[in-house]
Amino acid sequence: MGEIRDRENEVQRVEEIGNRQNKVSIQENVITRDINRTFPAHDYFKETDGDGQDSLYKICKAYSVYDEDIGYCQGQSFLAAVLLLHMPEEQAFCVLVKIMYDYGLRELYKNNFEGLHCKFYQLERLLQEQHPELYNHFLDLNLEAHMYASQWFLTLFTVKFPLCMVFHIIDLLLSEGLCIIFNVALALLKTSKEDLLQADFEGALKFFRVQLPKRYRAEENARRLMEQACNIKVPTKKLKKYEKEYLTMREQQAQQEDPIDRFKRENRRLQEASLRLEQENDDLAHELVTSKIALRSDLDQIEDKADVLNKELLQTKQRLVETEDEKRRQEEESEQIKEVFRRELEKAECEVKKTSAIISEYKQICSQLSTRLEKQQAASKEELEIVKSKVMSCDQCCELFRKDGEFQLPEQGQDLTDQDMDEEKELLKKQLREMELELAQTKLQLVEAKCKIQ
Incomplete structure (x- = not known):
């Protein structure tokens, strides 16, 4: 139901x-x-x-x-x-x-934020119990909870802290209730204890306003903070006890305090809250202007970069067209060169075939000439042997040769007729002319063969 x-x-x-x-x-x-x-x-x-x-x-x-x-x-x-x-x-x-x-967030705004001040008192009592050194330092600085924790309770950390952390806090709030704000607040104070102990009044306020939210822009840091917050124990009975203490204290103050003094004190507190809210408002306005300026600057840079990229794109397209034209020209030239090479190759192959035929003919002619020369040399040798045998058979002419077969002139005491000597010389001259003629013909044939090859 x-x-x-x-x-x-x-x-x-x-x-x-x-x-x-x-x-x-x-x-x-x-x-x-x-x-x-x-x-x-x-x-x-x-x-x-x-x-x-x-x-x-x-x-x-x-x-x-x-x-x-x-x-x-x-x-x-x-x-x-x-x-x-x-x-x-x-x-x-x-x-x-x-x-x-x-979830009771509305109660914090009622009765001149009386519920919110009760939360501040509970937070200070928890801080005194769990972190007394930091609590005493805040007392020395006159730094009260309403000076740094107002937005934590009223806006659930949504104003200053990054969204990755706020989403975790809202999930825990819907699951556990408004008391989870104490867990997160104590976890923040615990992790920032060393920095806060070294800060003065102005430094502490600046730390809460600027440096603390920046620490949790990384999701890993926010996740670890949420783990610490969940491990902190904030008993409900203790919160109710602190609430009763606050209400009792307020009743005693109301009974002992003069109404005019109470109104002055309330007025002073409201003025302080108003000044603090105005300061936060100015900070937000400054952040807004800074963000807009940064966005405008980023947009201008992006537009400039886009213009540069567009120019580079046009240049690249132009180079691409030129490259394609050059490629097409080179392909055409390549085809022409291939055709020329093909023709030259065919021509060279024909020349090689012709040269091969000429060389073959030249070799054949040389072989024939060598055979013919060998035959002539053999015939000349046979004729020389016949002449030699005839000369050796003659008693008068055999003295012209030595025992080893070489020709020698006759000595002065030999009786050779001039007629026989003349005939012999004529015969040898005739054979020498015939051999010179054959040699000249052979050289002529060799020259003709070389001309054909070239």
């Missing part, structure tokens, strides 16, 4: 968001101003009048009309924006209402 009632309430809230968006809210100007400062660097919310800012405006305006007693409070836009990143605007409105009412 409880689940059915929850569904009915959710359906009613979805219907109410449509009805209440049309109503006029006295906080529209504040809502519009806060929306422009909510996650200005996020893609979903950075565009003015974009879908993200439009949905965020509808949720914040609907809640300001829905909750007439509290209305819209500064910083709620961040919590609504975190919900919008995970669900449609109707469901985000329902979850926002549930967190404010059922």
Whole structure:
């Protein structure tokens, strides 16, 4: 039955968001101003009048009309924006209402933030118990919890801390309740203890405002912090005990304190809170302007880079066209060169064939000439042997040769007739002319063969 009632309430809230968006809210100007400062660097919310800012405006305006007693409070836009990143605007409105009412976040805004100051007291008592050295250091600096933990409770860490850490906190909140804020706060103070102990008043405030959120931009650091937060024990009985102590203390102060002094003190506290909120507002505005300037600078750089890339692309395309033309020309030249080489190769092959034939003929002629010369030499040798045998058979002529067969002139005492000597000389001269003639013919044939080869 409880689940059915929850569904009915959710359906009613979805219907109410449509009805209440049309109503006029006295906080529209504040809502519009806060929306422009909510996650200005996020893609979903950075565009003015974009879908993200439009949905965020509808949720914040609907809640300001829905909750007439509290209305819209500064910083709620961040919590609504975190919900919008995970669900449609109707469901985000329902979850926002549930967190404010059922999880008790709305109680922190009531009665001049009396519930919030009770949370501050509980946090300081837990710090005193678990980290007394850091608690005493804060006392020496006059650094109170409301000076650094206001946004932790009112906006659930959504304003300053990175989204990767905020998503874990919201999950734990929906699972465990609002008390998980104490776990996360104590884990933050524990991990930052060494830095805070060395800081003065201004340094501590700056550390909480600037340096502490930057530490958890890395998801791994945020995950380790959540593990430490879950391991910290914050007993519910102890929180109730501290709450009773705070209420008792407030009653005693109300009885002992003069009303005028109490009003002055409340006024002074409100002024301090107002100054602190104005400072945070200025910081947010500065971050917004800085983010816009950075985005504008990044956009200009990207546009310049895009122009350079476009020019390089055009140049690359032009070079590609030129390269393709050059490739085509080279291919044509290559084909022409191949054709020339093919023709020259065919011509060379024909010349080789012709040369081979000439060489073959030359070899054949040389072989014939060698055979013929050998035959002539053999015939000449035979004729010489015949002549020699005839000469040796003659008693008068045999004396012209030595015993080894070589020719020799006759001695002065020999009786050779001039006629015989003349005949012999004529015969030898005739044979010599014939051999010279054959040699000349052979040389002529050799020259003709060389001419054919060339």
